[in-house]
Amino acid sequence: MADNIKPILCVVTSHPIRGDTGEPTGFAMVELTHPLDVFQRAGIPTEIASIRGGHPPIDFFDLSDPVNDKFWKDKKFRAELADSKILADVEPSRYSAVFFAGGHGTMWDFANTGAVQRVIREIWEAGGIVSAVCHGPAALVNAKLSDGSYLIAGKKLASFTNDEEAEVKYTNVVPFLLATALEEHGAQHQPAPNWTEKVVVDGRLITGQNPASAHGVGEAVVDQLTAKA
Structure with a gap:
């Protein structure tokens, strides 16, 4: 069923430092591995890209999570991660969907990167799926379609909430509040209570609120792709 x-395309941040704190950050491991697990179980091929290519910085590196542990022991995954594609070099027409994993690093390099906006626009306008989880929707903040309109205008979505940002005490560290920036465009x-699973599907736009939503975003992407196949 998934053969055709x-x-x-799974995209992660290349940004390694959390603002002026000096604290390391990057992409949230669980927010990449859980959707990857769903995609692979469905037999759908995946490729990993990052803003700058090469080995992306990892945040929330928790090997007590069995899915994280499985992928970290997988030499093929480790090799692909270490050699992630440079996002600006990818050809969007090769992909059925793009998925943006979260992690605080995304707040410094997703929103204002031209390659992010190009990949989103071209995949969307070709009829593909655009998806993201947690801080991954930072990629959507400034994404415009060919007519100059914001892709997210009038669309329902989920992302890391302002309340969750306050709870982790990074409200004054991140360069902007994600939920607010999305609403401004x-x-x-569609917020849910802090740390509860929330996946929002609005046509071909599929988003999730937090790490607990990563698996569900993956499932929603697979459901759409296999329904069309």
Whole structure:
């Protein structure tokens, strides 16, 4: 069933430091591995890209999570992660969907990177799926379609909430508040209570609120791709 589905492009941040704190950050491991697990179980090929290519910085590196542990022991995954594609070099027409993993690093390099905006626009306008989880929707903040409109304008979505940002005490560290920035460009943000799973599907836009939502975002992407196949 998945044989004729083009790969899913999984994108992670290349930003290693959390603002002025000096604390290391990067992409949240669980927010990449859990969707990857879902995609692979469905037999859909995947490729990993990052903003600058090469080995991306990892945040929330928790090997007590069995899915994280499984992938970290997988030499093929480790090799692909270490040699992640430079996002600006990818050809969007090769992919059925793009998925943006979260982690605080995304707040410094997703929103204002031209390659992010190009990949989103071209995959969306070709009829593909655009998906993201937690801080991953930072990629959507400034994404515009060919007509100049914001992709998220008028669309329902989920992302890391301002309340969750306050709870982890990074409100004054991140360069902007994600939920607020999305709303300012017309998104209808759909928050759930802190740390509870929340996946929002609005047509081909699929988003999740936090790490607990990563698996569900993956499932929603697979459901759409296999329904069309």
